[in-house]
Amino acid sequence: MDMRAKTTLPAVAKLVWNRALDLVYPRDCISCGDIVEEGQFDYICGECIDKLYRVEPPWCHTCGFPFYGVVESARNCPHCADLDPVFEQGRTLFLYRELGKTLVQELKYHRAKYLLGDFGRLIKAAVDLPEFLKDAILVPVPLHSRKNRERGFNQSDLLTRCVAETMGDLPVENLLERIVDTSTQTRLSREKRIINMKKAFALKAGAEINPEQIYVVIDDIFTTGATLNACCAVLRRAGALRLRVLTLGHG
Ligand SMILES: [Zn+2]
Ligand SMILES: [Zn+2]
Incomplete structure (x- = not known):
């Protein structure tokens, strides 16, 4: 049980309570397992934070992957060149390797809700993110209902709410549903899976789209996009014209 997430005390009492808990249950670093001393993060120690490759400018405006060295074009880097993106902009917080991979996997497979505080700190520290999310409605990538039952939660949902809270209560709308369970199709060829992915989502009944509105679709990881x-x-077929994507990790 995560004692910290369970408390509903006022801020000062919570601080004292957390200090007391630190003595009884020291917090372990998610990466090396050492006790995390008081610092910037709850579950990442001062040494392991250097193993997180946070994205800093310049980056690809389409998928958010950082450019190291020469920037040939601000769009369509090798990671998204084949995508033919429907969205106009993309951002990602860190690369999906080393600590970045551990963080994403803990959330996705172990429902590591205790990490949401640290994700909030990473979101807050991301360059220009307030500008990117200004006036936007956040839309989580849905899980198929079968998968949701099996896993018991949707990591994109958790993340979206974390982004919304961290950035000052941004609106969240669950506009989409997953109508094809693509996780059962891992034996299909890559081409077939891409074709099926295109048919995997639908607009939720009753969902309304405003063409003027900026929508930011949020997922844990950007692999092929x-x-x-x-x-x-x-969302585009339903009339949305201003689409963006945001992910924690970029693989
Ligand atoms: Zn560590
Ligand atoms: Zn790109």
């Missing part, structure tokens, strides 16, 4: 692009394609 096919999932996020499929979500954006549904």
